[in-house]
Amino acid sequence: MKRIALIGMPNAGKSTLFNRMSGASAKVANWPGVTVDLLSAKLLIAGQMAELVDLPGIYDLHGFSDDEQVVRHFLCNNTIDLVLIVANATQVDRQLTLALQLKALGLPAVLLLNMADEAKQHGITINTQQLGDELGYPTALLSAKYGQGYAEAYKLIERELSTSQARAVLSLEEDFATDQAVEDKLEKLISHSVDMPVQTSHSVTEKIDKVMLHPWIGLPLFFTVMFLMFQAVYTLGAPLQDGVAWLLEGFRDLALAPLLSGLPALLNSFLLEGVFDGVATVASFVPVIILFFLFMAIIEDSGYLSRAAFLMDALMTKMGLDGRSFVMLLMGFGCNVPALMGTRTMRSRGLRLLTMMVIPFSLCSARLQVFVFMTTALFAPSQAPLVLFSLYLMTFVTVIVTALLFKGQFNSSEPFALELPPYRFPTTRQMILRGWHEIRHFLRRATKFITIGVVLVWILTHMPFGVEPASAASWSGMIGEFMQPILSPAGINPELTVALIFGFVAKEIVIGALAVIYGLEGSSLMQGIAQQIDWVQAYSFMLFTLIYTPCLATVATLRAEAKSGWYTALSLAWPLTLAWTISTGFYQAARYLGY
Amino acid sequence: MPSLFRLSALKPGQSATVQAIHVDSGFQFRLNALGFRIGKPLELIRIAPFNGPLHLKLGSTEVMLRQQDAANIEVVM
Numbered sequence: 001m002k003r004i005a006l007i008g009m010p011n012a013g014k015s016t017l018f019n020r021m022s023g024a025s026a027k028v029a030n031w032p033g034v035t036v037d038l039l040s041a042k043l044l045i046a047g048q049m050a051e052l053v054d055l056p057g058i059y060d061l062h063g064f065s066d067d068e069q070v071v072r073h074f075l076c077n078n079t080i081d082l083v084l085i086v087a088n089a090t091q092v093d094r095q096l097t098l099a100l101q102l103k104a105l106g107l108p109a110v111l112l113l114n115m116a117d118e119a120k121q122h123g124i125t126i127n128t129q130q131l132g133d134e135l136g137y138p139t140a141l142l143s144a145k146y147g148q149g150y151a152e153a154y155k156l157i158e159r160e161l162s163t164s165q166a167r168a169v170l171s172l173e174e175d176f177a178t179d180q181a182v183e184d185k186l187e188k189l190i191s192h193s194v195d196m197p198v199q200t201s202h203s204v205t206e207k208i209d210k211v212m213l214h215p216w217i218g219l220p221l222f223f224t225v226m227f228l229m230f231q232a233v234y235t236l237g238a239p240l241q242d243g244v245a246w247l248l249e250g251f252r253d254l255a256l257a258p259l260l261s262g263l264p265a266l267l268n269s270f271l272l273e274g275v276f277d278g279v280a281t282v283a284s285f286v287p288v289i290i291l292f293f294l295f296m297a298i299i300e301d302s303g304y305l306s307r308a309a310f311l312m313d314a315l316m317t318k319m320g321l322d323g324r325s326f327v328m329l330l331m332g333f334g335c336n337v338p339a340l341m342g343t344r345t346m347r348s349r350g351l352r353l354l355t356m357m358v359i360p361f362s363l364c365s366a367r368l369q370v371f372v373f374m375t376t377a378l379f380a381p382s383q384a385p386l387v388l389f390s391l392y393l394m395t396f397v398t399v400i401v402t403a404l405l406f407k408g409q410f411n412s413s414e415p416f417a418l419e420l421p422p423y424r425f426p427t428t429r430q431m432i433l434r435g436w437h438e439i440r441h442f443l444r445r446a447t448k449f450i451t452i453g454v455v456l457v458w459i460l461t462h463m464p465f466g467v468e469p470a471s472a473a474s475w476s477g478m479i480g481e482f483m484q485p486i487l488s489p490a491g492i493n494p495e496l497t498v499a500l501i502f503g504f505v506a507k508e509i510v511i512g513a514l515a516v517i518y519g520l521e522g523s524s525l526m527q528g529i530a531q532q533i534d535w536v537q538a539y540s541f542m543l544f545t546l547i548y549t550p551c552l553a554t555v556a557t558l559r560a561e562a563k564s565g566w567y568t569a570l571s572l573a574w575p576l577t578l579a580w581t582i583s584t585g586f587y588q589a590a591r592y593l594g595y
Numbered sequence: 596m597p598s599l600f601r602l603s604a605l606k607p608g609q610s611a612t613v614q615a616i617h618v619d620s621g622f623q624f625r626l627n628a629l630g631f632r633i634g635k636p637l638e639l640i641r642i643a644p645f646n647g648p649l650h651l652k653l654g655s656t657e658v659m660l661r662q663q664d665a666a667n668i669e670v671v672m
Contacts, residue, residue: 009628059628063621090655094630122655183632196655205657215644310659314647323648323659347621415622415664417629420650420657 001042002050002161003079007071007102008086009095010057011303011421013114017086017144018054019433021154038074046158050081056344061101066344075107079166083109084157089119089126089141093190096135100182100189103136108164110157111139116149118422123197131193145427205422212304218311225304227389229295233368234385237288238376245284245522252276252521269469270458277521278454278512279446284522285369285511286442290435292365296334297434301426305330306418313416319400320407322416325355329399332362333392336554340561351412354403356558357571360550361398363391366507370545373511377526378538387539391546398547398578445506449552453502453509457516460498470495470517490544490583491537491591500544506551536595540587547579600672603649603665605639611670612636618667630656631668 008014022041039054055074056067063069083102087095092113099111113119113126119141132139140156142149190196212218256276260268299305308330309323316326324346332339339359346352363371371391375384426434460476467473472481472494479501480494487497499513515521520528533541549555549572559568599614613635616626630653631637640650640657648659 060624062624091630093654094628094656097628124655209640209650213641213643213650215641219644306659310643310648310650313659313661314643314645415618415661416648417622417625417658417660417664419629420659422657 002045002048002081003166004045004050004052004082004084004157004161005074005080006052006054006084006086007098008057008114009059009088009098011419012057012086012088012095013144014054014057014086016430017084017112017114018052019430020144020147020150022052038070046162050161058098061098061105065347070344075105080107081166082157082161082164083107085109085111085137086114086144087111089113089115090122090124092119092124092126092194093186093196096186096189097182099135099137100185104182107167108160109137110153110160111135111137112144112153113139113141114144116141116143117146125195127193131189134189134192145430208423209307212307213310222308222311225299226392229299230389230392231385233288233292233295234372234388237291238372238381238384240287240291241284241372241376242523244287245281248280248284249522252280266462269462270455273469273519274455274458274462274516275451277515277519278457279451281515281521281525282369282446282450282454282508282512283442285372285508286439288369288372289365289442290438292368293334293434293438294431297426297431300331301424301430303421303423306420309418310420319403320351320354320410320412321358321403322351322414323418324416325351325358328355328359329362329395332359332364334365336360336362336364336550337557340554340557343561346414348412348414350410351414353562353567354406354410354412356562357406357410357574358399358402360554360558360571360575361395361402361547363395363546364507366551367546369508370503370510371542373514373526374529374538374542377529378533378535391542394543394546394582398582401578402574445508449506450508450512453505454512454516457498457502457509457513461517469519476517486580489588490580491533491540491587492544492583493533493537495532496537496541500541500548503545504549504552506553507545510545536587536590539590540583543586544579544583547582548576550575598671599669601666602637602660602668602670603662605649605665605670607639607641609672610636610638611672613668614671615669616667617669618664622664626668629658630654637670 006014006018018039018041022043038056041052042049043052044050053074055071058065058068058071060068061072085099085102087099099109102109111132113128119126126141128139128141138156138160140149140153142153144150212221214221252272257272260271263271305327309327312326313323316322324343328339328342331342336359339362340356343352343355343359346355371388375387379387457476460479461470461474463475464473471477476498477494480497483497484494492500495514495517498517499510502513503510514529515525518525518528518532529538550558555568555572558571559565562568602611602613605611613631613633615633616623616631618626635653638652640652642649643659646662648661649665651658651660
């Protein structure tokens with residue numbers, strides 16, 4: 001099988017091209033010499049199977065960040081038939097460096113000048129034929145996002161792939177001296193083949209930035225945007241969740257229950273109240289998650305995140321973090337795992353470890369499900385979104401406390417420069433792809449963790465044989481009672497304790513577990529819980545869920561990225577301590593005040 | 596002869612030309628890749644709140660750079 005590698009600078013549209021070429025078939029895989037997982041897809045190209053690998057975006061093959069090393073190690077340890085160099089056509093004057101460096105290494109490649117649409121708007125004209133001839137790489141101009149020029153570019157890739165010879169392992173050491181030559185060549189190439197207005201301007205971007213990056217209103221505006229987004233996710237998502245829960249409930253009562261009625265009581269209970277209720281309760285939150293990720297996709301693709309880094313850098317520096325840390329915290333609102341991996345662009349280990357220490361406090365989409373559930377069950381519709389927003393603010397409180405406390409241990413003084421790309425809006429196609437990606441992600445987690453989790457909860461609540469489910473005599477009751485001396489000061493009862501224990505595996509399990517423990521589903525589960533606990537207990541439980549140990553996948557990523565046992569132990573123990581302290585503090589204070 | 600001064604002394608709206616970059620080689624690669632090269636014109640668009648980073652424009656690229664790092668780049672008006 002042939003192997004094609006995608007290489008390009010950040011923001012050059014590499015992922016967009018990857019998605020266009022691979023459809024939705026991508027998956028992560030391990031590679032020799034590379035310690036991290038890379039996205040790859042198999043595709044039929046020029047009559048044969050080829051493997052397309054998406055490498056991290058890098059500025060320079062010499063760079064010292066982890067991302068740049070990943071690319072270097074990949075090139076040194078894997079044979080490659082063809083490299084696709086993705087460059088932003090509007091910045092061709094500086095992005096060609098990467099192509100020249102690859103040329104110096106003698107790798108077979110095709111140069112794809114992306115964002116043809118923007119280049120045209122800016123009055124940039126590129127003679128691709130001449131540029132390709134002079135550079136020695138076939139060159140095409142295209143828009144990976146909108147598809148112009150894609151068919152021609154694809155033909156070019158097919159042609160090159162059928163004739164190219166796989167380049168074996170190469171060493172990058174020898175070629176480090178040629179930088180000046182690369183610089184000189186770059187100037188010549190650009191002057192011969194590219195016609196660029198002296199001052200190009202993204203007038204729309206400049207106008208938006210005048211408001212969004214305004215010295216006084218920039219920051220308040222940023223938090224308003226975030227608030228409105230969370231508000232929208234809740235107001236649009238809650239009814240959707242309700243609808244899906246209603247459908248699943250109907251399916252259960254009309255189809256599944258009659259079908260299973262012939263089975264022995266214990267087996268019936270296991271399938272219906274264990275597996276189905278548990279998984280269905282979690283599944284009803286998928287629309288909320290898709291909605292959330294659609295908003296995230298818009299914000300991510302728009303280029304607003306790097307503006308957030310710009311606005312927050314000064315404040316984050318006071319905490320020993322930087323603007324990138326802030327962006328990764330925001331990414332963590334989606335899922336903590338990719339946010340942790342995103343810290344690979346940081347060169348200073350201290351800064352990286354401190355950032356990875358605070359990312360797990362980000363209220364990820366799995367915890368969002370728990371909170372949408374609890375707030376809907378225990379708060380009035382008008383209060384619920386505000387309660388939810390207060391938990392997002394709590395993320396920042398815990399981040400500030402943690403960063404200030406540990407910044408002495410993880411020192412850094414890394415110089416920091418970041419590109420601020422022009423504002424862009426994702427296409428419908430990109431958003432649909434993103435939504436589909438999230439559904440797939442959920443299904444994977446559902447089949448792995450969530451089903452196993454709810455099955456275990458069912459066993460704990462129904463064993464030993466013959467006990468009243470989830471009563472004090474059941475195993476779950478015993479575990480809950482055993483933990484009571486520690487958790488009752490925080491207002492967390494034995495039932496909630498069992499849910500919390502399973503939440504360590506994946507936070508979605510918390511609501512699945514509650515469904516199994518209370519033996520209820522959908523709206524009746526919400527009513528059941530509202531009768532069992534009051535809002536003070538619920539809020540304390542939510543604080544605990546937000547702050548305590550991150551999920552298993554996050555812990556595994558922390559360990560893999562930090563490569564340190566004691567660091568991993570610290571990042572388990574500290575949140576647990578903080579969660580207990582804050583929940584207990586809140587619960588006791590609220591009770592003292594008479595709530 | 597026009598006088599050299601630090602990039603961090605530039606005021607929003609002012610333009611200048613890069614004359615010298617005094618940073619470690621790792622960061623130098625990054626700055627080069629972002630478009631900071633000797634003789635290249637740039638413009639300071641704005642400064643972030645709380646005396647934060649600079650928002651610079653180099654050709655078609657916009658970049659944020661911290662003040663302390665900008666102090667290591669010499670420019671001429």
